[in-house]
Amino acid sequence: MTGLSRQFLTEIGVDMDDATLQAFNEHFDDTLHHRIIDRVIHTVDKQQLYQLTELRQAESDQAWQWLQANVPNLGDIVHEEVDATLADIVRNSDHL
Amino acid sequence: MERTPITTNTRPNQPTSPEAGYKEPTLEMTAEENEAAVWLETDKATRHFINENYVVPSLNKTGEWLDKTRNIKATATKKALLLDYREGRTQDKIARLKAKMEGLDHNSGRYRRLSRKIGNNAIKLGDIRYRSGNLRSSIENRADVRERINSWREAEAYIQRQLLLVAKKVRHEQEERQKLKKDIAKATSPGEREERKAVYEARCKEPISVFREKLIKEVVRNADKLRVERKRTATLLAGATEEASADTETPMESLEEHAEREFQEFVDDLGTKANQAFINEMDNQGDVLGQYEKQLEFNEYLEEQLVQASTPEEKARWQRALDENDKKMDALKRVMDRAYDTIDANRMEDEAHVQNDMMDALDSQQ
Numbered sequence: 001m002t003g004l005s006r007q008f009l010t011e012i013g014v015d016m017d018d019a020t021l022q023a024f025n026e027h028f029d030d031t032l033h034h035r036i037i038d039r040v041i042h043t044v045d046k047q048q049l050y051q052l053t054e055l056r057q058a059e060s061d062q063a064w065q066w067l068q069a070n071v072p073n074l075g076d077i078v079h080e081e082v083d084a085t086l087a088d089i090v091r092n093s094d095h096l
Numbered sequence: 097m098e099r100t101p102i103t104t105n106t107r108p109n110q111p112t113s114p115e116a117g118y119k120e121p122t123l124e125m126t127a128e129e130n131e132a133a134v135w136l137e138t139d140k141a142t143r144h145f146i147n148e149n150y151v152v153p154s155l156n157k158t159g160e161w162l163d164k165t166r167n168i169k170a171t172a173t174k175k176a177l178l179l180d181y182r183e184g185r186t187q188d189k190i191a192r193l194k195a196k197m198e199g200l201d202h203n204s205g206r207y208r209r210l211s212r213k214i215g216n217n218a219i220k221l222g223d224i225r226y227r228s229g230n231l232r233s234s235i236e237n238r239a240d241v242r243e244r245i246n247s248w249r250e251a252e253a254y255i256q257r258q259l260l261l262v263a264k265k266v267r268h269e270q271e272e273r274q275k276l277k278k279d280i281a282k283a284t285s286p287g288e289r290e291e292r293k294a295v296y297e298a299r300c301k302e303p304i305s306v307f308r309e310k311l312i313k314e315v316v317r318n319a320d321k322l323r324v325e326r327k328r329t330a331t332l333l334a335g336a337t338e339e340a341s342a343d344t345e346t347p348m349e350s351l352e353e354h355a356e357r358e359f360q361e362f363v364d365d366l367g368t369k370a371n372q373a374f375i376n377e378m379d380n381q382g383d384v385l386g387q388y389e390k391q392l393e394f395n396e397y398l399e400e401q402l403v404q405a406s407t408p409e410e411k412a413r414w415q416r417a418l419d420e421n422d423k424k425m426d427a428l429k430r431v432m433d434r435a436y437d438t439i440d441a442n443r444m445e446d447e448a449h450v451q452n453d454m455m456d457a458l459d460s461q462q
Contacts, residue, residue: 002147002151002152002155003155004155004158005155005158008158008159008162011162012162029147032151033137033143033146033147034137036146037133037136037137038133040136041129041132041133041136042129049128049129049132050128052132052135052136053128053131053132056131056132056135061139061141063135063136063139063141063142064139064141064142064144064145064146067136067142067145067146068145074146074150075149075150078146078150078151078154079150079154082151082154082155083161086158086161
């Protein structure tokens with residue numbers, strides 16, 4: 001699981017105990033991953049989607065290799081989604 | 097401590113370079129896309145790969161990200177401080193000019209020149225104070241507008257929940273109708289068959305599309321209430337914009353028009369767009385529901401075979417087949433649930449887009 005450091009949260013004025021921080025980071029990790037995958041799926045074309053579906057049906061465990069080969073801008077996508085998610089957190093930091 | 101999920105804005109509004117091959121997300125995900133997304137999301141190796149190679153390095157740079165954000169936020173404060181500095185400097189200048197005038201003949205040329213300079217500086221001082229006041233009142237109005245935006249968000253969340261409920265009600269109705277249809281085939285006598293057929297026909301008298309439309313209309317009525325609240329906030333924003341327009345060099349007129357247009361488009365679309373997205377989703381659902389029904393029939397067949405199996409080996413074989421089929425049915429159910437979630441996510445995306453534009457408009461006032 002990836003997560004935000006306590007230092008980052010402190011800098012945006014959010015203070016939480018260890019248990020809450022862990023739950024928050026789990027939620028952050030899930031949300032971020034969900035956003036990244038949605039973007040990836042919207043980025044690929046029909047043929048690539050078909051390949052992916054084939055992999056799935058073959059119960060292959062090589063999805064990450066397919067990602068590496070078929071989504072050359074994965075780094076940009078992740079970077080943008082991280083930025084957007086951080087912005088959401090800062091924007092809503094008053095409610096955390 | 098109040099807990100709010102991160103997912104207030106579900107979709108990013110930042111541009112991605114066209115060279116990067118980014119395709120603007122469409123309103124609906126197809127069943128295949130949903131399935132692929134569900135699979136990728138649950139695949140541990142994929143998650144690990146993305147996290148290790150991309151997410152962790154990005155998160156290691158949160159410090160830089162914060163600095164960049166702070167610089168933008170600091171602009172408004174810097175501007176206010178600059179106005180304060182200019183106000184103080186002009187006051188000093190007036191004081192110095194007044195000191196120079198002391199003891200001079202009121203009819204002398206020097207006295208008149210100094211008087212004129214003081215007058216000009218007094219006008220300048222008035223202008224600075226006016227602009228400074230506007231900037232501060234604009235900042236105060238921002239807080240008020242933000243509060244109102246939060247109230248929309250609550251109203252919109254309510255409407256989104258209603259839309260989701262509509263989708264669930266329609267799905268339930270479809271399932272009920274399918275059950276009644278199957279009951280006809282299971283009838284043990286012609287009389288019972290006729291009776292069940294009548295029940296089925298009575299239930300299906302109203303096409304599912306009409307059933308859905310009725311529910312949607314109810315949601316659109318609630319959207320109208322939201323329209324009123326949005327207009328009130330738009331008026332408030334227009335007031336804040338007008339006050340701030342004397343202060344900044346931003347073309348406030350077009351900014352105001354832009355914000356107003358965004359509101360109007362969003363509100364006008366609320367009924368039709370939501371309806372269309374919903375219809376698209378339901379079309380996808382129709383396909384998935386069809387597959388689900390086939391699996392259900394297959395399940396019945398497997399259960400019959402299991403009952404009829406005479407040896408433990410045969411029983412085990414049919415049980416394995418049943419378990420496999422159960423997995424497939426669960427996957428289809430997840431796809432259907434995910435489609436409903438997509439409706440919700442898309443509503444949130446629209447809301448986030450309008451809200452972000454509002455925030456950008458407000459930020460640029462500073």
